[in-house]
Amino acid sequence: MINSIKSGFWTGVRTTGMLARVIVPVYFIVAILSRYGGLEQIAHFFEPVMHIFGLPGEAALVLVLGNVVNLYAALGAIVAISLTSGQLTVLALMLGFSHSLFVESAVVKKTGVPIRVILPLRLGMMILVGMIAGQLTGGMA
Protein backbone atom coordinates (compact mmCIF):
# COMPACT_ATOMS: atom_id res chain seq x y z
CA MET A 1 0.00 0.00 0.00
CA ILE A 2 2.80 2.40 0.94
CA ASN A 3 4.39 1.93 -2.49
CA SER A 4 1.12 2.69 -4.27
CA ILE A 5 0.71 5.85 -2.18
CA LYS A 6 4.26 6.95 -2.89
CA SER A 7 3.99 6.31 -6.59
CA GLY A 8 0.59 8.06 -6.72
CA PHE A 9 2.05 11.02 -4.81
CA TRP A 10 4.87 11.46 -7.33
CA THR A 11 2.47 11.12 -10.25
CA GLY A 12 0.47 13.90 -8.60
CA VAL A 13 3.56 16.06 -8.17
CA ARG A 14 4.59 15.50 -11.80
CA THR A 15 1.06 16.31 -12.99
CA THR A 16 1.05 19.49 -10.89
CA GLY A 17 4.41 20.48 -12.38
CA MET A 18 3.07 19.82 -15.86
CA LEU A 19 -0.05 21.90 -15.34
CA ALA A 20 1.97 24.70 -13.71
CA ARG A 21 3.99 24.95 -16.92
CA VAL A 22 0.72 25.52 -18.79
CA ILE A 23 -1.13 27.69 -16.27
CA VAL A 24 1.65 30.16 -15.38
CA PRO A 25 2.37 31.41 -18.94
CA VAL A 26 -1.34 31.64 -19.79
CA TYR A 27 -2.07 33.47 -16.53
CA PHE A 28 0.76 35.92 -17.25
CA ILE A 29 -0.30 36.58 -20.82
CA VAL A 30 -3.90 37.19 -19.82
CA ALA A 31 -2.81 39.45 -16.94
CA ILE A 32 -0.61 41.47 -19.30
CA LEU A 33 -3.39 41.67 -21.90
CA SER A 34 -5.72 42.84 -19.17
CA ARG A 35 -3.25 45.49 -17.93
CA TYR A 36 -2.53 46.95 -21.35
CA GLY A 37 -6.03 46.86 -22.80
CA GLY A 38 -5.69 43.97 -25.25
CA LEU A 39 -8.16 41.86 -23.34
CA GLU A 40 -10.77 44.60 -23.66
CA GLN A 41 -10.45 44.53 -27.44
CA ILE A 42 -10.71 40.74 -27.59
CA ALA A 43 -13.70 40.86 -25.26
CA HIS A 44 -15.37 43.55 -27.34
CA PHE A 45 -14.84 41.58 -30.54
CA PHE A 46 -16.31 38.33 -29.18
CA GLU A 47 -19.08 39.95 -27.14
CA PRO A 48 -21.87 39.15 -29.67
CA VAL A 49 -20.91 35.45 -29.96
CA MET A 50 -20.37 34.90 -26.24
CA HIS A 51 -23.69 36.61 -25.55
CA ILE A 52 -25.41 33.45 -26.86
CA PHE A 53 -23.97 31.59 -23.86
CA GLY A 54 -24.61 34.38 -21.37
CA LEU A 55 -20.84 34.88 -21.11
CA PRO A 56 -18.65 38.00 -21.33
CA GLY A 57 -16.45 38.40 -24.43
CA GLU A 58 -13.28 37.44 -22.53
CA ALA A 59 -14.67 33.92 -22.20
CA ALA A 60 -13.87 33.35 -25.89
CA LEU A 61 -10.20 33.25 -24.89
CA VAL A 62 -10.96 30.52 -22.34
CA LEU A 63 -12.87 28.43 -24.89
CA VAL A 64 -10.15 28.70 -27.52
CA LEU A 65 -7.37 27.82 -25.06
CA GLY A 66 -9.34 24.88 -23.68
CA ASN A 67 -10.11 23.43 -27.08
CA VAL A 68 -6.73 24.00 -28.70
CA VAL A 69 -4.40 23.43 -25.74
CA ASN A 70 -6.08 21.80 -22.73
CA LEU A 71 -8.26 22.39 -19.69
CA TYR A 72 -5.39 23.72 -17.64
CA ALA A 73 -4.65 26.42 -20.18
CA ALA A 74 -8.35 27.32 -19.96
CA LEU A 75 -8.08 27.37 -16.16
CA GLY A 76 -5.09 29.70 -16.35
CA ALA A 77 -7.26 32.17 -18.25
CA ILE A 78 -10.30 31.57 -16.01
CA VAL A 79 -8.43 32.49 -12.84
CA ALA A 80 -6.96 35.58 -14.53
CA ILE A 81 -10.35 37.08 -15.52
CA SER A 82 -13.33 37.64 -13.26
CA LEU A 83 -16.48 35.60 -13.80
CA THR A 84 -19.58 34.91 -11.73
CA SER A 85 -20.12 31.41 -10.40
CA GLY A 86 -22.96 30.92 -12.90
CA GLN A 87 -20.71 31.92 -15.80
CA LEU A 88 -18.00 29.61 -14.49
CA THR A 89 -20.44 26.72 -14.47
CA VAL A 90 -21.53 27.45 -18.05
CA LEU A 91 -17.91 27.63 -19.22
CA ALA A 92 -16.94 24.46 -17.35
CA LEU A 93 -19.92 22.62 -18.86
CA MET A 94 -18.98 23.71 -22.37
CA LEU A 95 -15.32 22.79 -21.86
CA GLY A 96 -16.29 19.48 -20.29
CA PHE A 97 -17.76 18.34 -23.60
CA SER A 98 -15.08 19.78 -25.82
CA HIS A 99 -11.42 20.30 -24.94
CA SER A 100 -7.84 19.27 -25.86
CA LEU A 101 -9.20 18.45 -29.31
CA PHE A 102 -5.84 17.75 -30.96
CA VAL A 103 -4.49 15.35 -28.35
CA GLU A 104 -7.74 13.56 -27.59
CA SER A 105 -8.78 13.20 -31.23
CA ALA A 106 -5.47 11.45 -31.89
CA VAL A 107 -6.31 8.85 -29.22
CA VAL A 108 -9.90 8.41 -30.38
CA LYS A 109 -8.74 7.89 -33.95
CA LYS A 110 -6.90 4.77 -32.79
CA THR A 111 -10.20 3.22 -31.70
CA GLY A 112 -11.26 3.29 -35.33
CA VAL A 113 -14.07 5.78 -34.80
CA PRO A 114 -13.79 8.55 -37.41
CA ILE A 115 -12.96 12.10 -36.37
CA ARG A 116 -15.72 13.39 -38.63
CA VAL A 117 -18.20 11.80 -36.19
CA ILE A 118 -16.43 12.75 -32.96
CA LEU A 119 -15.48 16.37 -33.65
CA PRO A 120 -18.94 17.65 -34.66
CA LEU A 121 -20.41 15.70 -31.75
CA ARG A 122 -18.13 17.37 -29.20
CA LEU A 123 -18.36 20.88 -30.65
CA GLY A 124 -22.10 20.50 -31.18
CA MET A 125 -22.66 19.44 -27.56
CA MET A 126 -20.46 22.30 -26.36
CA ILE A 127 -22.56 24.84 -28.24
CA LEU A 128 -25.93 23.26 -27.46
CA VAL A 129 -25.30 22.78 -23.74
CA GLY A 130 -23.68 26.22 -23.55
CA MET A 131 -26.75 27.85 -25.05
CA ILE A 132 -29.14 26.01 -22.72
CA ALA A 133 -27.02 26.61 -19.62
CA GLY A 134 -26.46 30.24 -20.63
CA GLN A 135 -30.19 30.79 -20.95
CA LEU A 136 -30.82 29.16 -17.56
CA THR A 137 -28.16 31.07 -15.65
CA GLY A 138 -28.97 34.29 -17.54
CA GLY A 139 -32.58 33.83 -16.54
CA MET A 140 -31.62 33.41 -12.90
CA ALA A 141 -29.39 36.49 -12.78
Place this chain on the structure above:
Amino acid sequence: MSFVGFLGETLFGAGVSILKLSLIIIPLMIVMQVLKDYQWLDRLTNVLQPLGNKMGIRKDGLFPLLVGILFGISYGSGVIIQSVESGEMNEKDRLLVAVFLVLCHAVVEDTLVFAAVGANGFILLATRILAAFIITVIFSRQYVRTRRKSYEDRAA
Protein backbone atom coordinates in the same frame (compact mmCIF):
# COMPACT_ATOMS: atom_id res chain seq x y z
CA MET B 1 0.19 49.91 -9.89
CA SER B 2 3.92 49.70 -10.66
CA PHE B 3 5.11 47.01 -13.03
CA VAL B 4 6.97 45.24 -10.21
CA GLY B 5 3.82 45.29 -8.09
CA PHE B 6 1.87 43.92 -11.04
CA LEU B 7 4.44 41.17 -11.58
CA GLY B 8 4.37 40.21 -7.91
CA GLU B 9 0.62 40.10 -7.81
CA THR B 10 0.41 38.02 -10.98
CA LEU B 11 2.98 35.54 -9.70
CA PHE B 12 1.11 35.30 -6.42
CA GLY B 13 -2.21 34.72 -8.21
CA ALA B 14 -0.77 32.00 -10.42
CA GLY B 15 0.98 30.40 -7.44
CA VAL B 16 -2.20 30.27 -5.36
CA SER B 17 -4.11 28.68 -8.25
CA ILE B 18 -1.48 26.00 -8.71
CA LEU B 19 -1.29 25.29 -4.99
CA LYS B 20 -5.06 24.87 -4.90
CA LEU B 21 -4.97 22.50 -7.84
CA SER B 22 -2.12 20.47 -6.35
CA LEU B 23 -4.27 19.89 -3.26
CA ILE B 24 -6.75 18.16 -5.56
CA ILE B 25 -4.42 16.49 -8.03
CA ILE B 26 -1.99 14.83 -5.60
CA PRO B 27 -4.57 13.05 -3.40
CA LEU B 28 -6.51 12.10 -6.53
CA MET B 29 -3.47 10.51 -8.13
CA ILE B 30 -2.79 8.56 -4.92
CA VAL B 31 -6.34 7.18 -4.91
CA MET B 32 -6.08 6.31 -8.62
CA GLN B 33 -2.78 4.50 -8.10
CA VAL B 34 -4.25 2.44 -5.24
CA LEU B 35 -7.32 1.61 -7.38
CA LYS B 36 -5.01 0.43 -10.14
CA ASP B 37 -2.53 -1.54 -8.02
CA TYR B 38 -5.16 -3.42 -6.02
CA GLN B 39 -7.23 -4.45 -9.05
CA TRP B 40 -10.21 -2.62 -7.61
CA LEU B 41 -10.96 -1.38 -11.10
CA ASP B 42 -12.01 -4.86 -12.17
CA ARG B 43 -14.51 -4.98 -9.37
CA LEU B 44 -15.78 -1.50 -10.18
CA THR B 45 -16.44 -2.70 -13.72
CA ASN B 46 -19.37 -4.73 -12.38
CA VAL B 47 -20.94 -1.52 -11.09
CA LEU B 48 -21.00 -0.24 -14.67
CA GLN B 49 -22.76 -3.34 -15.97
CA PRO B 50 -26.38 -2.10 -15.70
CA LEU B 51 -25.42 1.19 -17.36
CA GLY B 52 -23.54 -0.75 -20.07
CA ASN B 53 -26.57 -2.94 -20.72
CA LYS B 54 -28.80 0.07 -21.26
CA MET B 55 -26.30 1.58 -23.71
CA GLY B 56 -25.69 -1.69 -25.54
CA ILE B 57 -22.03 -1.95 -24.55
CA ARG B 58 -20.91 -5.52 -23.89
CA LYS B 59 -18.77 -6.57 -20.93
CA ASP B 60 -15.49 -6.32 -22.91
CA GLY B 61 -16.11 -2.62 -23.47
CA LEU B 62 -16.75 -1.82 -19.82
CA PHE B 63 -13.16 -1.89 -18.58
CA PRO B 64 -11.82 0.68 -21.07
CA LEU B 65 -15.02 2.68 -20.44
CA LEU B 66 -14.37 2.73 -16.69
CA VAL B 67 -10.70 3.61 -17.13
CA GLY B 68 -11.64 6.49 -19.45
CA ILE B 69 -14.38 7.78 -17.15
CA LEU B 70 -12.00 7.82 -14.17
CA PHE B 71 -8.57 8.56 -15.68
CA GLY B 72 -9.41 10.41 -18.87
CA ILE B 73 -8.60 9.92 -22.53
CA SER B 74 -4.93 10.92 -22.36
CA TYR B 75 -3.99 9.09 -19.14
CA GLY B 76 -6.24 6.16 -19.98
CA SER B 77 -5.15 5.98 -23.60
CA GLY B 78 -2.83 3.01 -22.94
CA VAL B 79 -5.66 0.82 -21.67
CA ILE B 80 -8.18 2.08 -24.21
CA ILE B 81 -5.93 1.52 -27.22
CA GLN B 82 -4.78 -1.85 -25.91
CA SER B 83 -8.40 -3.00 -25.50
CA VAL B 84 -9.08 -1.99 -29.08
CA GLU B 85 -5.97 -3.62 -30.49
CA SER B 86 -6.45 -6.87 -28.57
CA GLY B 87 -9.65 -7.27 -30.58
CA GLU B 88 -11.82 -7.88 -27.50
CA MET B 89 -14.22 -5.14 -28.49
CA ASN B 90 -16.38 -5.38 -31.56
CA GLU B 91 -17.15 -2.44 -33.86
CA LYS B 92 -20.27 -1.44 -31.94
CA ASP B 93 -18.48 -1.48 -28.57
CA ARG B 94 -15.67 0.63 -29.97
CA LEU B 95 -18.05 3.21 -31.38
CA LEU B 96 -20.17 3.45 -28.25
CA VAL B 97 -17.24 3.57 -25.82
CA ALA B 98 -15.62 6.31 -27.93
CA VAL B 99 -18.85 8.32 -28.09
CA PHE B 100 -19.44 8.08 -24.35
CA LEU B 101 -15.84 8.86 -23.48
CA VAL B 102 -15.34 11.91 -25.69
CA LEU B 103 -18.29 13.51 -23.93
CA CYS B 104 -17.54 12.25 -20.45
CA HIS B 105 -14.08 11.35 -19.15
CA ALA B 106 -11.72 12.15 -16.27
CA VAL B 107 -14.83 13.10 -14.36
CA VAL B 108 -13.24 13.27 -10.91
CA GLU B 109 -10.34 15.49 -11.92
CA ASP B 110 -12.32 17.82 -14.19
CA THR B 111 -15.17 18.22 -11.72
CA LEU B 112 -12.96 18.91 -8.70
CA VAL B 113 -10.68 21.28 -10.59
CA PHE B 114 -13.55 23.40 -11.93
CA ALA B 115 -15.33 23.30 -8.58
CA ALA B 116 -12.11 24.62 -7.00
CA VAL B 117 -12.30 27.77 -9.12
CA GLY B 118 -16.00 28.28 -8.31
CA ALA B 119 -18.16 26.29 -10.74
CA ASN B 120 -21.00 24.09 -9.51
CA GLY B 121 -19.45 20.61 -9.40
CA PHE B 122 -22.71 18.77 -9.00
CA ILE B 123 -24.24 20.34 -12.12
CA LEU B 124 -21.05 19.62 -14.08
CA LEU B 125 -20.90 15.95 -13.13
CA ALA B 126 -24.61 15.23 -13.51
CA THR B 127 -24.92 17.00 -16.88
CA ARG B 128 -21.89 15.31 -18.35
CA ILE B 129 -22.88 11.79 -17.31
CA LEU B 130 -26.52 12.23 -18.31
CA ALA B 131 -25.70 13.81 -21.68
CA ALA B 132 -23.09 11.17 -22.53
CA PHE B 133 -25.55 8.42 -21.57
CA ILE B 134 -28.38 9.82 -23.72
CA ILE B 135 -26.16 10.42 -26.76
CA THR B 136 -24.64 6.93 -26.47
CA VAL B 137 -28.11 5.35 -26.32
CA ILE B 138 -29.05 7.30 -29.46
CA PHE B 139 -25.91 6.08 -31.26
CA SER B 140 -26.58 2.53 -30.07
CA ARG B 141 -30.12 2.51 -31.48
CA GLN B 142 -28.96 4.12 -34.71
CA TYR B 143 -26.21 1.52 -35.07
CA VAL B 144 -28.67 -1.35 -34.67
CA ARG B 145 -31.05 0.27 -37.15
CA THR B 146 -28.44 0.78 -39.89
CA ARG B 147 -27.12 -2.74 -39.33
CA ARG B 148 -30.57 -4.25 -39.69
CA LYS B 149 -31.20 -2.19 -42.80
CA SER B 150 -27.97 -3.25 -44.49
CA TYR B 151 -28.76 -6.87 -43.58
CA GLU B 152 -32.22 -6.60 -45.09
CA ASP B 153 -30.79 -4.91 -48.20
CA ARG B 154 -28.38 -7.76 -48.68
CA ALA B 155 -31.12 -10.35 -48.12
CA ALA B 156 -33.41 -8.69 -50.66
